[in-house]
Ligand SMILES: NC(=O)C1=CN([C@@H]2O[C@H](COP(=O)(O)OP(=O)(O)OC[C@H]3O[C@@H](n4cnc5c(N)ncnc54)[C@H](OP(=O)(O)O)[C@@H]3O)[C@@H](O)[C@H]2O)C=CC1
């Protein structure tokens with residue numbers, strides 16, 4: 007099957023590589039075109055613009071940073087909208103809000119194309135291993151047609167109904183994850199500064215009711231202060247911001263998420279936005295005294 011892929015960041019590169027490895031013909035595009043080179047070495051073709059990719063492929067997948075990027079790739083010059091038409095599908099797997107997805111859906115379907123939002127749970131390693139959890143919503147027929155690709159990229163796909171439900175589910179999940187990451191950071195620091203061994207804390211947590219893969223994966227690197235990016239902190243803060251807006255719309259008070267968002271914003275202000283979201287741990291640490 008000929009599949010287009012727009013956006014070769016941490017996630018898009020791993021996901022499109024998996025499609026290639028499993029025999030899909032893939033045509034890629036990335037704003038910074040040089041990022042296509044590695045995919046080409048593995049058999050991908052390159053489209054010069056998003057419109058060129060859509061023109062060539064029956065289905066095009068996008069994995070872009072945020073709502074502004076998702077909208078620009080569709081609506082700007084040489085964008086998806088210039089080439090989408092009846093018989094073609096567009097699947098946006100970026101994490102965005104329901105409003106963004108709805109705008110894209112309306113524009114694509116107005117031109118006869120079909121649309122699916124399909125954000126994912128799981129980070130760089132699950133993307134490399136084809137173990138993502140896919141949260142799809144929109145055109146059910148396109149979902150059914152995309153199953154072979156989803157089966158390669160993910161371990162489980164959910165179809166959640168009308169456009170917007172995939173985006174909302176993803177934001178709820180990441181709001182919980184971002185809040186947990188902040189509590190975990192505070193716990194690691196509290197253990198350390200009160201004279202406990204943070205490694206022992208990890209061992210205790212792993213046997214407790216709150217054991218989870220995130221603590222298991224991120225704990226050891228956080229203790230080392232290693233924040234090599236799997237999920238960039240700036241994207242986690244974007245997800246907190248969008249989840250809080252969803253809470254606002256639904257009159258849900260979320261003081262824990264709001265505090266977590268502030269911590270991620272603070273981390274961005276400290277220049278940590280391109281590091282892994284676990285770098286929020288640094289915001290809990292006491293400031294080093296200024297040298298005289
Ligand atoms: N990393 C993770 O663990 C996960 C991320 N996500 C979500 O997936 C999406 C991608 O994440 P990730 O791969 O980590 O992000 P990256 O920051 O690694 O990649 C972002 C991609 O978006 C492109 N981009 C940014 N702005 C624009 C624009 N204005 N026009 C066109 N392209 C643009 C970048 O292009 P360029 O190379 O030119 O900068 C790049 O291809 C995000 O929505 C994120 O929230 C979801 C699950 C897990």
Ligand SMILES: O=CCCC(=O)O
Nearest residue numbers: 101127128129180237
């Ligand atoms: O959006 C990013 C999610 C990262 C994860 O699920 O581990």
